[in-house]
Amino acid sequence: MKAHSFRRVLLCTALSLAPWLAQAATADKTIALSNNYAGNAWRQNMLASWDATGKQAVKDGVVAQVDAFTTAENQATEQAAQIQNLILQGYNAIVVDAASPTALNGAIKQACDAGIVVVSFDGTVSEPCAYRISMNFKQSGVAQMDYLAQRFPQGANVLEVxxxxxxxxxxxxxxxxxxxxxxxxxxxxxxxxxxxxxxxAAQKAVAGVLPSLPKVDAVVTQGDDGYGTAQAFSAAGRPTPVVIFGNREEELSWWKQQRDAHGYQSFSISSAPSISSLAFWVAQQVLDGKQFPHDLESPAATVTQETLDASLQGLPKGGIVSQPVSVDDLARLKPAATAAN
Structure with missing residues (x-):
């Protein structure tokens, strides 16, 4: 996979508006993002992608206003109240990265009943009236184990973060x-x-459990935790296991250093932060009268031993491997098998 720097992603996002958007009947519409958590690099990059896409859409006259609101530390009750407030403010569409698949359903239903388009992504909601856009997260877990099975055909002890x-x-x-x-x-x-x-948090948690564990051959992760996990093993003086990463620059740079010094091999997988821009375009297009399945699957971004150098090329400090996004990329979304996906 060819990597792009996050700055390049934002630039491409801003410049890739399709010509047919000039005919969009959404110039007077407003769209808000309700985000449940912003405490890691993926969320910060996700919010930056949303901000760049929204600003360009307003500048181009596609919509009238785009805003973003984040709750404190994954509080579902606070996010539900936030969504209710956005309903009262009269937004035409609300995009949601949800703290819970079920706890927000009452507020989501209120929004739908008020004629508001609701699009959830990443952390999706189960309320049927909402749209859901997500990577196949279950399959990303299976993919990690598939990789480890190839690396350790005779067996391995695995730590799950x-x-x-x-x-x-x-x-x-x-x-x-x-x-x-x-x-x-x-x-x-x-x-x-x-x-x-x-x-x-991952470094602290792994450090706390290591004394009670046997030899660990590999670690499966979820993103923004691989580098901290590796540091915990190093600080404990234990052999470095195969750590699966989540496409963060810090992780990939460490992986490259270890590969160059010791031949270290690994695998990395994550959803792209620019999924927030895909969610924006789905909301805008639904407001414009287009039809989509309510459950949509976006592709995962992966880094392998063979693509590591290319993935790091141009990737800034704090960046995450992503793809440029425009309204045209809605064609990449395919119907998901279930609402959970």
Whole structure:
């Protein structure tokens, strides 16, 4: 996969508006983002993609106003109240990265009943009236175990680093890890911790559990936690396992350093932060009268041993491997098998 720097992603997002948008009947419409959490690099990059896309759409007269609001630390009750406030403010569409697949459903239904278009992405909601855009997170967990099965055909001890408890993304990736463990019984899960999609939290959590664990051959993760996990093993003086990464520059740079010095091999997978821009365009297009399935699947972004150097080329500090996004990229979305995907 050819990597793009995040700055280049924002530039392409801003410049790639399709000509037929000039005919869009949404010039007077307003769109808001309700985001449940902003405490890691992926979320910051996601918000930056949303901001760049929204500003350009307003400048081009596609919509009248685009805003973003983030709650404190994944609080579902606060996010539900926030959505209710956005309803009262009269937004025509609300895009949601949700704290819970179910806890926001009452507020989501209120928005739909008020004639507001609701598009959830990343952390999606189960309310039927909403649209859902997500990477196949369960399959990303299976893909990690597929990779480890190839690396360790004779078996391996695996540590699982999970994300934020109670969020659908965490549950889905975990279900993929469980399915992979059933598929490959030689891969034994010897411990599980919550890294909260944070390098610092993951390092602390892994450091706390390491003394109770046998030799760990590999670590499966969820994103924004791989580098912190590797640092925990180093600080404990334990051999560095195969850590699966989540496309963050910090992780990929560490991987490259270890590869160049010791031949270290790994694999990296994550959703692209620019999925927020895909969600914006779905909302805008639904407001414009276009029809979409309510469950849509966006492709994962992966980095392999062969594409590591290309993926790092031009990727800035704090960046995440992503793809440029325009309204044309809605064609890349395919119907998802279930609402969970």
């Amino acid at each position: 999970r994300g934020l408890a109670g969020v659908s993304v965490d549950e889905l990736i975990h279900s993929g890890i469980v399915a992979g463990a059933q598929k490959y019984p030689q891969l034994k899960i010897v411990g599980t911790v919550n890294g909260n999609w944070s390098q610092t």
